[in-house]
Amino acid sequence: MNKRWLLLIPLVVFFVLLGFFLVGLDRDPRELPSTLIGKPAPAFTLPDLNAPEKMVSAQDFHGQVWLLNVWASWCVSCRAEHAVLVEFAKTNEVTIVGLNYKDKPTDAKTWLRQYGNPYAASPMDSDGRVGIDYGVYGAPETFLIDKNGVIQYKQIGPISEEALSETLIPKIRELKQR
């Protein structure tokens, strides 16, 4: 009798998984989690990747609209969006800050040298503490922050050309008007 009960375990495990998938399907993984939108961007002060003696903090960008892009050299998806960011940075539309997430400085530096550096600054979040404050669940993620330091939009996953031209740029222009 005992043994028969054991045979039900795979079924139960599967149904638990199924439940998660059901909930997961309803949520677009790229969709913004509502918690941080409209809240002030969490403060941070971190050394800059290319000039470790210099500290970068969220406060530095107060008064302007800026993008905080979470990236890492180990992140394959970041590579997919990087070219888009490099091109976008050339337009000088907005300041892009690259939060270098759980990365090794040497890897990160060579990565930027090889693929181009679109970032005005790259604060190093080596242990991922700032990532936790921002609710980062994986790279790449991008936060759009307004002049008052409030998070207005969050993009999860790579920024495609479409996401940039259809969503991000209009939002940036709108925030600049305010």
Added chain:
Amino acid sequence: MIPEIGQFALILATLLMIVQGTLPLVGASKGISAWMALSRRTAQGAFFFMALAMGCLIYSFIVNDFSVLNVATNSNTKLPLAYRIAASWGSHEGSIMIWVFMLGLWSCAVSIFSKHLPEEMVARVLGVMGLVGTGLLLFLLLTSNPFDRIFPVPIEGRDLNPLLQDPGMVLHPPMLYMGYVGFSVAFAFAVAALLGGRLDATWARWSRPWTTLAWCFLTLGILIGSWWAYYELGWGGWWFWDPVENASLMPWLVGTALMHSLAVTEKRGTFKVWTVLLAICTFSLSLLGTFIVRSGVLTSVHAFATDPRRGMFILALLALVIGGSLVLFAFRAPRVGASGKFKLVSRESALLANNLLLTVACGTVLLGTLYPLFLDALKLGKISVGPPYFEAVFVPLMVPTIFLMGVGAVARWKEATLPDLWTRLRWALVVTVIVSVAIPFILGRTAPTSVALLALGFGMALWVATSAVVGFLDRIKHVGGSFSEKLARQPRSFWGMFVAHLGIAVFIVGVTVVKGFEAERDVKMTPGDTVSVGGYSFRFVGIEDHPGPNYQASRGTFELSKDDKVMRNLYPEKRKYFSFGMPMTEAAIDSGVFGDRYVSLGEPLNDGKQSWSVRVYHKPFVTWIWGGCILMTLGGLLALSDRRYRVNARREAGAVSWTSVKLEKA
């Protein structure tokens, strides 16, 4: 016109699959042999129409019929022929199409190579495959029709994603899907056995070759995928623990366990319940992989368009196929009957322990892959799971697995004693320990962590290799004749195991050496500059424009030399595809048995001197990673060609009609 024929053929295939999935199953349970006999014909008919549909799709791509939405979004007049053909399975619609086409192929193969099986078994196996096929064909027709038309017809197509325009990507999906879908045969056999209440050594013998063949395809598919990531993503990694890669690794791990478990069931009549469960899990994970990739529940480099309708459909399909088979398992498995007995120290135990380890390893990969989803669903916030998690969890599980792999290959069935194992394995152990500790020092490493990691890697590889050799010597000891006669008398299935296990050793050497000794330089180079890495020099000769069929490339020339002797020129490219904005890096690789020399171009530096940022690598023994996978595949194929299967097939064909006896009893 041609797309309509394809569409029509798909509908006919669906109808035939519905018949294949219902009547033979009912016939088998009620003993109506005319209904059972339908299974073979319908399977072959369904395959014919699926092949016709696939042909129509490929034709539409070859002639660039842009009135078909799928062609218009994935092809282009400038796309070369080979990639137009590959584009047929490059899109979402196309990949589901090739999935069902493969299912048709496998079930057609079962209908042909099952002459010696009882009619009832064939009816059930093909019936189960028919049900699965029906589900996927409906998914294809209702949510992802590859033949949908658009109007007005565009003049030019959008082109295939440049990342997929590569020889590796032409082969990768068909191989991978052959593997994924091939496990449906083992699954169908398991479900058929549960339905019929007959689970014994014969059942295991029938499922074994199919499972091994599917496993070979999956191994090759993963290998090609990894190789593609290595040279196409342009930064020299070969495994990224990306959700989509994990989706293919999970069925591989459980499939490997299944292959070994089937061997025990066939030879010793034990582990039956466990083997059935593994067969169900392997195919379930293949389906789950399809779900993960196709539904967009997880983000990854491979992420395709998210369509909740599609996700919901696959989820319902998963619930029916996996849920249904697990319910059947829970209620029918107790009837399977008693197992053979074995002692704690025996080959059975080693294999069982390894099966559990492989399953746990698969579980950790599953957990890591789905963790973000779990936490998000539970509203516990979001968390990142990257390569650090997988390396920290997966590697420690592989160490005991590899150790037991050596023991299992040598231990006796039923009962082995520790002193006996020790006598036979002590030389292997001594050689392993001494050599693996010596190697890091010989290679000039002294830092403790580096020495420990290298010794561990080499130790695992040596242990597998030496214990395989011990097992081999044990075997030939008891056979008469000269050495060559002794070799000739070993069955192919033994050689299969031997070669596949050596493949694991070769693979581990590759991983260990690459991790420990790879060297890379990232430099700014102006024509004339030289950079050296790993004892090789790369001289940057210059860069020139190089037009391709549907892209414009900047092609660099690098002169590779060692000890001032010029070896060859390498031509890495930076390509701009006309239809996509994203520049693509084509690395140039000088590949050899002892490693690769790898150059990839970064960005032009626009300093007027034609300077570029350049990345060069020396990847010693990286080729062994793929060589190991090829050996594993070869081992699988050798085992498949074993004489036993052919002889048994003949013997069973002449045996009494077991079905009738069984039916009378029922």
